[in-house]
Amino acid sequence: MKFPPLRYLTPQSLDEAIALLEQHGADAKLLSGGQSLMPMLAFRLASCSILIDLKFVPGLDRITVTDRGVELGSRVRWRDIEHDVRLPTVQPLLSMAVKHIAHYAIRNRGTVGGSLAHGDPASELPALAVACGATIAIAGPNGRRSLPAEEFFLFPLITALEPNEVIVSLHFPPWPKARSFGFQEFSRRRGDFAMAGAIVFFDQDKDQNICSPHIGAFGIADTPLRLGEAEKFLLGNRAGSRIFEEAAAHGVRNVDVRADIHADSDYRRALLATLVNRALVEAAQRTSP
Amino acid sequence: MTRSNAYIGSPLDRIEDLRLLAGAGTFVGDLKPDNLLYAVILRSPISHGRIRKIGTAAARSLQGVAAVITAAEIGEVPIIPVRQHGKPEGEPYRQPVIAGEKVRYVGEPVAVVIASEQCIAEDAAELIELEIDELPAVATHEIAARDQTLLFENTVTNLATTFYARMGDADMAFATAEYKRKEKFSVHRHTASPMETRGLLAEWNPELQRMVVSGATKVPFFNRNVVAEMLRLQPSQVDLIEVDVGGGFGARGEFYPEDFLIPFAARYVGGNVRWVEDRREHLMAMNHAREMYADLEIACRKDGTLVGVRGRIDIDLGAYVRTNGFTTPRNVVQFVSGPYLIPNIAIDAFSYLTSKTPTGTYRGPGRYEASFFCERLLDMAANDLGIDPAEFRLKNLIPEDQLPRPLATMAGLDRTWQTELDNGAYGVVMERCLKEFGWEEKKKLQGQLIDGRYHGIAVGNFVEGGAGGRFENARMTIEKGGTVTVAVGSTALGQGLQTILSQIAADALSMPIERIRLLHGSTTLVTQGFGSFHSRSTVMGGSAILLAAEALVALLRDKGASHFGCEPDQVSVSDGYVYYGTKSMEFSAFAGSEVERQFENRKLTYSYGSHTAHVAVDPGTGHVELLDYMTVDDVGRIINPATLHGQILGAIVQGLGSTFLEHLQYDENGQLLTGSLADYLLPTATDFPNIRGISLGLRPCPNNPLGAKGAGEGGLIAVGGVIGNAIAAALRSMSVEPRDLPLSPPQIWRLIQQAKASNHNPKMNEQS
């Protein structure tokens, strides 16, 4: 498993990176943490003759916390998120989700931009971005644009990114106080990609009724999703085990569940319902300060 | 601290560790002689088909490519011989070293590319035009049994062979039995996955006409003779060299197609060729194992006394009969009764060829499978009869006074196919295991739903065959500085062989272990040797060392006597000195003294023991958490408790991987779907943290001078049955009975759904 010899380029600025992408077209690929790309090249599932490493592009590795939310540069690594002491309060789901990503060595290299661009439907970060209504900042030859995460993921490993574009950052909206949240994932072994996962959060109005429920699911369909039917079910209701169970059951009913060698769709659907329910129960017990 | 004569039985640190941990190990991939060329093997992407064309022109013309070898370049294509447990009817199904006319599994070698760089060889392999006319895949043993598509047109059937295990009169026993139950079970395809994949470096010296192959493991002497014959060389022109090896588990080190192809390639290009298997290749090319389907019936008296077991086992052999012949199919029918006294046995085994990777022996071959079938049946019977599963087993273990006891006879076969259990206190060890586990205490949790999870416990017993392979050689030489070099034919696969055999040698010569230098494995060291398999290297290599030490001491006494002018029996030997009264001479004065001895043995050793498990099942996800696993075994005599403990725990983890995780999956076209370790799931450090083991040296083996028994496999053998039973016990309220491995979360979940459905619908219950 050795890929053919290739050229390795190290642009010093974002503009240079974009120019190189323009110049080399389909022969070139961006390299970030390499934790998805390098195995694909070695397995010869992907091929390219030029690697453009983003390592020396300044400014992409920052985590910025303001009252407008949290911004993760595309070269922020999983371990940067794990080690950031601000995140557990300003975006607690992020800290919870990252714990489930891969293994120590991979978390040491894998990055936000790489994960978004790779677009694996079982990945945590894309799902979190969709569930939270995050937006992705993109730079290309015609300048910058930004796209809601929900519109970014199209099919497994296929995104709305153009070949000559670079992901710059991911922006999460502000996280209010007293928000309830839960994160549940099931995988065969610790660090494996999820067989299914559920992300939930909601707020409660002064009468203790649920408002703005968000339920995200991953590892289940072609892209990360929001379970609109479950959200509708919860909206305006009081939190409780009965309503959680029903919301979970409804939420998974119409999902187009994918099957693979590890599990058929019946199991995956039932598993997702279990996880949504458990995440809701968890949320009811876990509220941010 | 290092007092002589106290090494056996003490938990010495592994001598090999320091070197390996310091990164000073040398594995095949580390060998880089000058002018090294790299080999890459093009493998069939098709399960079953006829080769129409292998176009190699484009590959050959790629810069850096030295050669492309196909069947055409080889000429008369050698066929790989069977090393053990062959039968005449299996001969037509042996594997050619390369596919020339037909391919019979995905992964079968079709061409070898030799190039100056690994990546160039891979690029060239992609340029080979391989055209294959597809034939219908024979993807299951059921399809094979129909004989509509024959894998070998020169035969009349895909059924390679049958075995009949017989004892007593099963028909009579079943006709009069008070209780019977018939069940179907299956074990899935999975296999050994050593940390290091296979690899070979072949160095051909055209001037000397000599071939040196590095990377030998397991059976270097046999493989040396085979490759020499295939290359039409004398065995003396070929040496197989053992370097560091990252695990074998029975699958590595057999004679595979590559064991011919790489030396052939080296001679073809007149130089040095190295091949290191990648993981994707490994998963399709190394022996697979275990896939079988059982249809078995158990009979006992109302009081739980076993009276018989009968039925059939269908085995999916894969595409060829490889070097292990029919070891596994024989074992599975022979060992269904395990350590239990079952007086009447009639079990037939049918071994079918299918268009999938060939199978072979894997740690506990046939015994893991047999144990799963037997232990599941025992728990079902115990539950039906309302007897505690532990009590049920204690009642049926073979009592010590009935040992030795033969296992079921392999009908129509000579004595090399038969075996008998040697000795042991089966009940004593099982009771100890129950006590260590806390059976009485944990029994209260049986079937309980606690915090959303169902708890269950189970117990099972195993016997483990050891010390196969008729002989082993050891040579001892006194070196100039007075150290003793010990050379054995046993090979190291990471099992701590160097440490263990050094301990035995040091004690046998009554000298400090620091002054023993142990060499092993390579064909250059001793005149003959066997290798490491069948939990044999400690027993066989160790016994050969005892004999050699005895001979060396006798020789030194003779030499000492003539020097001191006394009788040999007045001379003593210890601590590296030869003594007569107050006079002494150092070993160095006898430098060059050398003896070689062979230990011969036809009787196997049978270590034995018990396993217990406590699990919690999450009905929402199907996940099973292992809360406790305890095993107690008796290995006759413990050489090194630390390395033994490692063997046992490692084997249990491997068994848990087999039972819960590892699965080589194929589709109906015979395509292998699990091509990487992202899909073929191995147990990792965090999966099974709660495993305990105690080893005893309770009953020394009567069949060898060491008293030791093979002990590398027992940790694995009982795992499937014990876990299956613990899950059944946990889910008893729903009548869930796991019958098919692996016990993956979707599988457990599905069993629960089916049980719920049939509990709601009693009609369905009746039918099933």
Ligand SMILES: Cc1cc2nc3c(=O)[nH]c(=O)nc-3n(C[C@H](O)[C@H](O)[C@H](O)COP(=O)(O)OP(=O)(O)OC[C@H]3O[C@@H](n4cnc5c(N)ncnc54)[C@H](O)[C@@H]3O)c2cc1C
């Ligand atoms: C054993 C293993 C287990 C894993 N388990 C998980 C898991 O449980 N959950 C999970 O989410 N992930 C998992 N991963 C994947 C890991 O998180 C990857 O690091 C991540 O998906 C990709 O990030 P990267 O920085 O390594 O990207 P790279 O591998 O460098 O790149 C991936 C792709 O993104 C493109 N790309 C990279 N950066 C940019 C950019 N800024 N703009 C545009 N395109 C870009 C590349 O060209 C490439 O196509 C696992 C990986 C391994 C090897």
